[in-house]
Amino acid sequence: MMSLTITPVLLPLIAGFSLLLLRQQSLAVQRLFSLGFILALVMIALNLVSTAASGEHQVYLAGNWMAPFGIVFVLDQLSALMVLLTALLALAAMTYTIAHKIDELGAHFHVLFQLQLFGLNGAFMTGDVFNLFVFFEVLLLASYGLLLHGGGRLRTKAGLHYVVINLIGSTLFLFAVGALYGAVGTLNLADMADKIAQAPEERHGLIASAGLLLLIVFGLKAAMFPLYLWLPAAYSQTSAPVAIIRVHGTLFGEAAGPLAYLHIDWVLVSGLITLVLAALAVIAAKGLREQVAYLVLASVATLLIGIGLNRDGSLAATLFYLVHSTLIAAALFLLADTISRGRGDFADKFVSAPAIPQAIFIGAVFMFAAIAMTGMPPLSGFFGKLALLNSALTHPWIFTIFAVVLLSSLLLIIAMARAGSLLFYRTQPTTESVTTPPNRLALSAVLALLSVAALMVVFANPMHEWTQSIAQQQLAHSTYLNAVLSTPVITREVSP
Amino acid sequence: MEWLIAICIGAMTASGVYLTLRARTFPVVLGLTLLAYAVNVFLFAMGRFVVGQPAIIDDNALGYADPLPQALVLTAIVIAFGMTAFLIVLALKARGEMGNDHVDGLHRDDDEEKNTR
Structure with missing residues (x-):
């Protein structure tokens, strides 16, 4: 069962690349593949939900490195729920896209769509703060492409604002992650929570400001631009509150001593x-x-x-x-x-x-x-x-x-x-x-x-x-x- | 050395914030680039300042430099580079489509009329 833990992250990535290779084929073939991959994702998500229902954390050590040193992916009930929700939304959105032939308006719609799923699932499952940043960037890059899909002047204008705001958000994200790393010397969420609980008094200010900076970042991503487009906006709302529950809930939980419930x-x-x-x-x-x-x-x-x-x-x-x-x-x-x-x-x-x-x-x-x-x-x-x-x-x-x-x-x-x-x-x-x-x-x-x-x-x-x-x-x-x-x-x- | 690095990061961040708040797309792009530089140096500094020490295990080493911030900075540079390239293309596209380089694309009042999909 260990091997299934990572599949919701890997499958959309593989799907994205295979769709890139299929770009010479007709749209019908691309749609078939895209829909097939999403259906497979729904099946895997259902399986993961039943696996996670036991209440045990399924941990995948990427590259077989021990936890605080390597990157971990954690499947718990929350990430299983979010993966399932993402997959179901993707199925409905893809059906609607195919029905209205929205993917004809520009190139690489299906590739971008799958890569956005890759970023989302990764962000839900990762147990590493810097890796969370990387997955957020993947998800954002794909959403920039989807946002501009089809073109149009108003869309370019909204897209420019969206990209600039998110680049500022990414910079703040890096500042916060860097400050947290400088204060506790680890990037693994579990290890970080452990270190914060034992942090000496003089580090508390630094940790608190980094934690609140991270909150600003997630707030920026959650209360995103009133995009007049369904796809990125419908997704954007799920990822940021879940990130707050996961990151801040873990780091500043009741075990964090004076820093508990900071946020x-x-x-x-x-x-x-x-x-x-x-x-x-x-x-x-x-x-x-x-x-x-x-x-x-x-x-x-x-x-x-x-x-x-x-x-x-x-x-x-x-x-x-x-x-x-x-x-x-x-x-x-x-x-x-x-x-x-x-x-x-x-x-x-x-x-x-x-x-x-x-x-x-x-x-x-x-x-x-x-x-x-x-x-x-x-x-x-x-x-x-x-x-x-x-x-x-x-x-x-x-x-x-x-x-x-x-x-x-x-x-x-x-x-x-x-x-x-x-x-x-x-x-x-x-x-x-x-x-x-x-x-x-x-x-x-x-x-x-x-x-x-x-x-x-x-x-x-x-x-x-x-x-x-x-x-x-x-x-x-x-x-x-x-x-x-x-x-x-x-x-x-x-x-x- | 700490104060020098701190002043550099502060100056770059301040200039970056100022330029990001400008009304034209080119200064905004430059500002975001400066912010990216500042954050890269900041990440690097978070590994503490060590001079002339190896980052990988070596029997003769007297001390070590933290290798993790170096990996983080490398990732951050790649992402910021790609994002800046994308933003420049987008800014050029906006310049072409809206006829000026203002971030809000001014002087086109018919935006409200033509609701593009």
Whole structure:
């Protein structure tokens, strides 16, 4: 079973290179391969989830070097969940891409897509801080390519901003990693947590500032640019909060002495501020894709609040909300694209336009997605938010948290209701059908993602138990440290 | 030697931050390059300053230089180099498509009208 641990990282890399070799072939061949690799990734992810469910950490020592000296990849329940979530999202996004032939717009779409999966899975599984930086760079480089895919002036402008912001983020990341290395002399997460707990008094300031600098970096990556493009944005939200849970949760856990829970208040405050700003931006959005981008920001803020609560059950609730919001946000991005295709030249702007084809059906889907996203009963967003607020009951800032979360939810509901009525009710009479009806395959990808909102309600109890077990494993730092640092190297028996 | 290195890193970072905040793409690219240099020297300095010592095991060595920051800097240089090259191409593309080198691509008010996909 050891060998499967590394496969979610290796498989997309192999896929990316083989697709590069296949670039002379027709798009049909490339699509077949790309989809095949993603299906294989889903299978492997399912297998890994069941492997990780035992609660043991599966540690892979790259190059067979002992833990603090070599790079380790760790499969625990959290990374298994994230790999599965990434693979499912990739499947839906790839189906939608193929259905709408988005990959015809520029070169190397499938290569970049697979390399982005490589970066994401690597970032979720690595147990080394510098390696995390490298995987973030891989993921960002691929996302730059995907962002500029298809061209267009507005996209170039947004892309320039995105690249510059992320380069600044990468520089800060290196400063933080360098300072941490200078203070504790290791890059392995488990070893670093161990060393921080024993660090002498005079190093605390340095470690604390490096840790908070790292938090700024993840914040920069999480609250990313309101990209008017579904793919990188839907992914960007998952990787950064998970990185905070993993890196800061491990380094500044309860064992870290005076430095314990250094980041918690910062995360909570920045989450609350981001949520207010995002809710206002959702109200102010002039187009549906812009609105969805800010909705993603709002759910990232909710995740940050969940991490910052640091109460019993808050991490489990955060993970529940993470699964829900990632899939629903991706579905909303795809749905916004479908709607703007149906509106022809009016695209996704909130103005009165001729009715889109199959308006009743798509309108119903939009309403379903809006209910799930804003966290109204009976769909999964409600359960996620309920669990979060429930764990906030004992927090000293309970009134602030409740006020911000509930008021921003109200703003989101108003904004989505306005968007829905503008897009579907205030239509102009039209004489001829100028637009094509929505693609069935593309719609099925959206519906499959949205069905999660219903499934997470039906299976709320097992799902909640699962996230609770993930959270427990995350909070048990000493088992993580032991598992990583005591994994033996593989020695080959020398036969006489 | 510490103070000299510290001043160098500080000066490069300050100039880098200043240039990054400029409104034209070329100074921004230069600023990011300076920031990358600063962080490379910083990473190197985090391995402590050792003069004339080997980084690999040697029976005759009196002391050792930390080999890890050297590997880190090498990786960071490669990544920063690739990113800068990409950013220059992107800046040139933006210059060509928007008609000027302002980071926001000014003087094209029809951006709002033509919602590209």
